[in-house]
Amino acid sequence: MTTLVTGGAGFISTTLIGRLLGRGDKVLALDNFSRGSRDNIAGFIGHDHFAFAQVDLSDLIAFRAAVSAHGGMGPVTEVWHLAANSDIPAGIADARVDLRDTFVTTFNTLEIMQEIGAKRLYFASSSAVYGDLGDKLLTEDIGPLFPISAYGAMKLASEAAISAAAEKFLDVALLFRFPNVVGVPATHGVLLDFMRRLRQDRCVLQVLGDGTQQKAYLHVSDLVDAMLLVQARSTARLDAFNIGPTDLGVTVRAIAAETVAVAAPGAELRFGQGNKGWIGDVPRFAYSTAKLQALGWRPSMDSLTAIRRAIREIAAQECVT
Numbered sequence: 001m002t003t004l005v006t007g008g009a010g011f012i013s014t015t016l017i018g019r020l021l022g023r024g025d026k027v028l029a030l031d032n033f034s035r036g037s038r039d040n041i042a043g044f045i046g047h048d049h050f051a052f053a054q055v056d057l058s059d060l061i062a063f064r065a066a067v068s069a070h071g072g073m074g075p076v077t078e079v080w081h082l083a084a085n086s087d088i089p090a091g092i093a094d095a096r097v098d099l100r101d102t103f104v105t106t107f108n109t110l111e112i113m114q115e116i117g118a119k120r121l122y123f124a125s126s127s128a129v130y131g132d133l134g135d136k137l138l139t140e141d142i143g144p145l146f147p148i149s150a151y152g153a154m155k156l157a158s159e160a161a162i163s164a165a166a167e168k169f170l171d172v173a174l175l176f177r178f179p180n181v182v183g184v185p186a187t188h189g190v191l192l193d194f195m196r197r198l199r200q201d202r203c204v205l206q207v208l209g210d211g212t213q214q215k216a217y218l219h220v221s222d223l224v225d226a227m228l229l230v231q232a233r234s235t236a237r238l239d240a241f242n243i244g245p246t247d248l249g250v251t252v253r254a255i256a257a258e259t260v261a262v263a264a265p266g267a268e269l270r271f272g273q274g275n276k277g278w279i280g281d282v283p284r285f286a287y288s289t290a291k292l293q294a295l296g297w298r299p300s301m302d303s304l305t306a307i308r309r310a311i312r313e314i315a316a317q318e319c320v321t
């Protein structure tokens with residue numbers, strides 16, 4: 001029995017695959033390297049229970065061929081669907097990027113699952129499905145859900161397509177709504193952006209927006225722990241879970257200061273205008289993780305501890321000291 005991981009060469013998949021192999025799964029990872037890389041999976045290549053194929057999952061015929069080429073690994077029984085566009089500026093410039101990489105990859109994943117008889121799906125969704133609900137506590141059943149970015153819209157559309165597929169043929173469909181996730185191998189995100197800016201200019205760090213944006217951050221190790229715990233303990237056929245720390249998060253201003261202290265002490269912080277870093281940025285949100293906690297999960301790090309650990313990890317990844 002094989003576990004299929006889409007977006008398998010990306011940031012979060014790397015930690016997930018390590019854990020899946022560690023528990024004895026055979027893993028087939030698929031990725032087109034639009035953001036992930038061969039380096040991210042180098043540690044798994046040669047592992048008896050690991051196979052990888054480079055494929056664009058928005059191309060159904062290519063997707064089908066990649067899965068059938070690895071039929072010798074045994075039937076796929078479980079799918080972790082993590083492929084998506086994580087290049088936010090690309091999605092703002094052209095919403096078709098999110099349509100293709102975030103929604104069509106989900107649609108095709110469901111098509112393939114039905115064809116091969118795989119019935120358990122675990123989906124990497126996002127807090128972006130909630131849109132901007134101000135200070136309201138974001139519980140999983142709050143509404144209406146009006147996303148304010150194409151990315152959020154395509155994640156919500158993906159959840160809707162999965163819900164319909166659950167009615168038709170899935171035995172298990174768990175939707176994990178992630179906060180901001182940090183750690184390595186970083187492929188995108190505010191910490192990597194700051195680190196690369198400081199590598200280019202050690203004197204000034206330009207921050208998008210006025211720095212008051214405040215978000216919850218979770219270390220990737222805690223995120224993967226939480227997903228595996230929900231997989232083991234949830235008895236639902238179709239359900240959504242917010243995953244996040246229990247605090248309200250850290251401001252971008254504080255993250256900038258923490259990054260400068262490690263990567264370029266003394267650099268000047270310069271801020272932009274307004275409380276949004278980009279179109280579709282949700283400036284702050286209050287995430288309820290009560291449902292997740294009711295299953296017995298607690299994060300090992302709060303947002304600030306996760307940020308501090310990830311800054312050190314990304315500084316090492318980017319060779320910045």
Ligand SMILES: NC(=O)c1ccc[n+]([C@@H]2O[C@H](COP(=O)([O-])OP(=O)(O)OC[C@H]3O[C@@H](n4cnc5c(N)ncnc54)[C@H](O)[C@@H]3O)[C@@H](O)[C@H]2O)c1
Binds near residue numbers: 037084125182
């Ligand atoms: N990192 C976060 O803070 C965060 C927050 C919320 C949700 N998520 C979701 O978690 C999942 C993993 O995110 P990540 O941070 O590891 O990002 P990532 O970009 O590192 O991983 C996504 C992977 O999908 C691949 N991919 C994209 N389009 C593809 C396509 N058409 N065909 C094949 N592969 C394709 C990319 O190459 C990449 O390796 C994504 O679905 C993302 O939307 C992440």
